[in-house]
Amino acid sequence: MSRFLIFLLAGLAGALIADKKGRDKLIWFLLCFFFPPLLLLLLFLPLKLAGGKTKQCPFCSRVVSSGDTTCKYCKKELPIEMVQCPGCGSFVPGKGYCIKCNRELK
Ligand SMILES: [Zn+2]
Numbered sequence: 001m002s003r004f005l006i007f008l009l010a011g012l013a014g015a016l017i018a019d020k021k022g023r024d025k026l027i028w029f030l031l032c033f034f035f036p037p038l039l040l041l042l043l044f045l046p047l048k049l050a051g052g053k054t055k056q057c058p059f060c061s062r063v064v065s066s067g068d069t070t071c072k073y074c075k076k077e078l079p080i081e082m083v084q085c086p087g088c089g090s091f092v093p094g095k096g097y098c099i100k101c102n103r104e105l106k
């Protein structure tokens with residue numbers, strides 16, 4: 001029983017962390033639920049991920065600052081994804097939070 005709870009907590013924690021990383025919550029919930037050690041792996045990834053200040057390099061999957069135009073790890077040019085902010089209507093780069101009104105971008 002308590003073992004089940006630990007697994008459940010691992011899954012929930014995984015989902016929470018994954019959510020902050022813009023990853024699939026359900027997948028990480030299941031991964032961490034069935035393989036709790038994966039949670040450590042998830043935690044081991046850079047802590048900087050939270051807060052919408054970072055983005056993931058599509059080429060090497062490492063985390064870079066959302067303002068970077070080139071990946072500092074693999075040196076590739078990062079595509080700038082422009083999205084329309086649902087809050088202020090401005091076109092702003094990327095995921096995370098709107099640089100103008102700080103609203104969360106979906
Ligand atoms: Zn890279």
Ligand SMILES: [Zn+2]
Nearest residue numbers: 085088098101
């Ligand atoms: Zn905005």
